[in-house]
Amino acid sequence: MTDFTHPMFGWQIDSDGIVVLTMNDPDNSANTANDRFNNEFPAVLDHLEATRDSISGVVLTSSKKTFFAGADLTSFITAGPADVPDVEAMLNHLKVNLRRLETLGRPVVAAINGAALGGGYEIALACHHRVIVNSPNAVVGLPESGLGVLAGAGGTVRTVRMFGIEKALNDILLPGTKFTPEAAAEAGLVDEVVDSADDLISAAKRWIATHTESVQPWDTTGYRIPGGYPADEHMAPVLTKLPALLRKRTHGAPAPAAEAILAAVVEGAAVDFDNAQAIESRYCAGLVGSQISSNIIKATFFDPRVIRRGQRRLANEPPFQAGKVLVVGSCPVAGGIALACARAGIDVAVASSNVADAETTIANVMRALTISAASSADAVVTTPKLTAWSIDDSPADVDVVIESLFADHPERQLVLTRILDRLDPDTLVLSNSSALPISALAASDSSPERFAGLHFFAPVDKLKLVEVIVGEKTSDKTVAKILDFARQLDRMSIVVGDSPGFFTTRILHAFLDEAMLLLTEGVPASSIERAATQAGYPTGPLALLDDLGFPVMARISAEITGVQSRDDVAATGSTVGSILRRMVSEFDRSGRASAGGFYNYEEGRRRDLWRGQDEVSAIDCRIDFADLKERMLFREALEAIHCYEDGVVRTVPEANVGSILGVGFPSWTGGALQFANQYDDGLDGFIRRCEALARAYGPRFEPTTSLRDRAAAQGVYE
Known part of the structure; x- marks a missing residue:
């Protein structure tokens, strides 16, 4: 009653x-x-x-x-x-x-x-x-x-x-x-x-x-x-x-x-x-x-809600649901993408120039699905169909193609041309490139409006952010379908503009580049790593470079710095690429996968720092520890500001969420742009610190005119 x-x-x-x-x-x-x-x-x-x-x-x-x-x-x-x-x-x-x-x-x-x-x-x-x-x-x-x-x-x-x-x-x-x-x-x-x-x-x-x-x-x-x-x-x-x-x-x-x-x-x-x-x-x-609490709540709760609200479906367009996906490539990231699709109940075809590699990828996906089948949270409603193919024999009756090759621009385009003409014009064609301009890759497609970037972050099973890159001819309908597809994969999306490195790779490169500059200035490798983790980065830059692999990062560095059109290219030219090329050519060290990078490895486990770091720089340098931390933080935040001013990242919430979830900018800051907002005395204090760093370490830390104007108008990044 x-x-x-x-x-x-x-x-x-x-x-x-x-x-x-x-x-x-x-x-x-x-x-x-x-x-x-x-x-x-x-x-x-x-x-x-x-x-x-x-x-x-x-x-x-x-x-x-x-x-x-x-x-x-x-x-x-x-x-x-x-x-x-x-x-x-x-x-x-x-x-x-x-x-x-x-x-x-x-x-x-x-x-x-x-x-x-x-x-x-x-x-x-x-x-x-x-x-x-x-x-x-x-x-x-x-x-x-x-x-x-x-x-x-x-x-x-x-x-x-x-x-x-x-x-x-x-x-x-x-x-x-x-x-x-x-x-x-x-x-x-x-x-x-x-x-x-x-x-x-x-x-x-x-x-x-x-x-x-x-x-x-x-x-x-x-x-x-x-x-x-x-x-x-x-x-x-x-x-x-x-x-x-x-x-x-x-x-x-x-x-x-x-x-x-x-x-x-x-x-x-x-x-x-x-x-x-x-x-x-x-x-x-x-x-x-406290400010830190507000920063974290904003970045983890409110900014994602703002992003989702801004990603509205087009009027009169039904929701897009993928039933079959073709993943082109057999690298670990391609395998992670295939697994993410399979876990969403989507049929997956994997194509590689070597069918045996595609079969290995499929076997790994099936093994992962079997392991997680006991967990109700991970189990798929229906068992997806998983198949392996060569590039030329790959199926054309798919809803989405995701290219994830470890290759340069010409090779990626060559592979894509062997697939594109066989596809239905409405098939989504996505590149998992982390730096190559999407518009250039789309040039080989007779229907470039369906072509876009969908950048997954490694390891794919742990990092739930995807970066949607809009090319010059990418249609609004395509973007809307990609956002639906990302939701189908249970991914958080940010939408960014097309330029070398897009948003996340550009700011990651700035962070890593500053770490390499510190190394060449004679700062001990252990101090660089400790400064980064004490600043709040989840991983030190040297350990991160080892995990990413030197050949990959050297190529990405060349793609970013070789095509940039900003006025300050000379000030921000890459030290990452030159150091990594030396590490490979002179010292035969290329990262974790080869058991030797900035760290030593034993059976895949990271051990101690490589003692040959001194050969990278013979200078004995002592820099204030607070400067070590803030040089990396400010360099990355300033690059995020450049990206925002250039229109590469379109909204402040996307910049903040992308910087934290995509490349590990310290979460206590609230994100790369919020870091500038919340610095002592706000943007005015941030600018004063930029000027001090620029006087001590170089013009790459100079505040932009737009940043100065925003501070003068009592504005913030919001």
């Missing part, structure tokens, strides 16, 4: 006195901790407490596709230092109400029908029992560290009291792990997994029927945190090593969220529950009011 109604919470009580509370925000597609929730949740609790004597238990669930989406990030991204007290008060208010729920005196069960991440899982933690449906979309966890904040609604406090300091930190809070239902059950984050959403409520009610008096473990007399308290003698070695492990995880890069999580966990474990909650709120509010 129903005897209570509220806009966001449905209320149903059965004959056994079990109340089913169904969250359903009428104004939004997902339930979030917005003003409506913060106002209405206390009213529901008031009613629960008023009718407690007639209630035997509570089931909390959702009518949305997700259980609860967590915090309203719109308020977080605009928060500054002055807002910290208000954020802290808001968090404490929410915690008071969650505490009312878990101390109601009646068993409370979370019936999790979809994703419960962040605040959604924190609500579930305040329940006494958690039941989840076995669906790939029903993931749980506390991923706030990836947004530059921490779980501020009791997440650190309750997970520590459930699992202990080490497990809470290493398995849940610091990595921000998202758990599938089975993984969550194995880890102890949920208590029961049911096969169908229809079984959730009945399973929750069964548990309530056998647990008439429920309290949280930490509210029972004699409870102790698993593994011990910070004051316990045996915990001293554990606490001593935690900062070192954190530094190993972050490589010394700016990581205020990780540092705050560690502090909140250890300090919170040393006090009672209520004080631990207050400590958590204080740390979380400080992060929310």
Whole structure:
């Protein structure tokens, strides 16, 4: 029966006195901790407490596709230092109400029908029992560290009291792990997994029927945190090593969220529950009011939404769905593309000049599909058809052709001409070139309007960004079809203009080039690598060059610098190409694949730095460490500004997302253009630092006229 109604919470009580509370925000597609929730949740609790004597238990669930989406990030991204007290008060208010729920005196069960991440899982933690449906979309966890904040609604406090300091930190809070239902059950984050959403409520009610008096473990007399308290003698070695492990995880890069999580966990474990909650709120509010948190939230949440909204489908054009794809090439990236298509349920043909190479690629794809078949999240709905072909015999009845050859312009065109004339005029023809101009490649196609670039990033199975390159004659219809195809492959897309290196390769080249300049100036290789990782790059430039391979990067470098038309070519001429050519010709070192590059390798594993680095430069140079970091950051950011001014990258969100997801620009900055926005004193401060770097190290750091004009007008990149 129903005897209570509220806009966001449905209320149903059965004959056994079990109340089913169904969250359903009428104004939004997902339930979030917005003003409506913060106002209405206390009213529901008031009613629960008023009718407690007639209630035997509570089931909390959702009518949305997700259980609860967590915090309203719109308020977080605009928060500054002055807002910290208000954020802290808001968090404490929410915690008071969650505490009312878990101390109601009646068993409370979370019936999790979809994703419960962040605040959604924190609500579930305040329940006494958690039941989840076995669906790939029903993931749980506390991923706030990836947004530059921490779980501020009791997440650190309750997970520590459930699992202990080490497990809470290493398995849940610091990595921000998202758990599938089975993984969550194995880890102890949920208590029961049911096969169908229809079984959730009945399973929750069964548990309530056998647990008439429920309290949280930490509210029972004699409870102790698993593994011990910070004051316990045996915990001293554990606490001593935690900062070192954190530094190993972050490589010394700016990581205020990780540092705050560690502090909140250890300090919170040393006090009672209520004080631990207050400590958590204080740390979380400080992060929310910080610039780095705003940067990360903008780049990981809001910028992708802006990009997706801007990629609207053409009017009167049906959605494009590929049924069969021809991948031309057999290099590792081509194999990754073939696997991505197969995982999307698309039939895949692989063509190579050597059929045996194509067969090997297909075998690798089939092996990968078999390995992932056991995972419901990776399993395809239908098994795709996989075939290997020679170039000349490759099928023409395909929806998409993706060329991914390790070859120069003439060779790529030669291969494409052997395929193009056999295709239907509506077939999408895409090149995975990372630097060659698409318009030049399209010149051999009698239907150049269907030709575009689709640049995948290696390793393809891990990097989910694709760069869509629009050639001179690429039609809007083609671009729209490519964006549909990218969505079919579950990829994030940015659309860029056609020029040598496009956007991501150009800014990557600038980063690597500055690292090579540092090397030639006599900066020790270890210092360059350490400066990059402490700046926040996921990989040092020398290790990255080893992974990419010297022949590939030398060729890309020549393609970028040999055709550029900017006025400052002389200032930005490539040092990468000359160094890599020397490494190959003089020292017979060409990267990881050949077991020798800037590092030494043993059975494919990176060992120590090659001791011959000194032969690249005999100069003994000492540069301020802060300059080492900022030379790489500023060089890449300035190249991104050039790309934006040249119209190569069309929007600021695409520049920021592309720089982070495509080539590893430090995420704490919010992206290559946001780095300039958020520098000390904004664009004015960024310009002053550019001028100082230019005086010390060369004109490549000079601010552009457009940048100066934007700063003078009090503008930002937005």
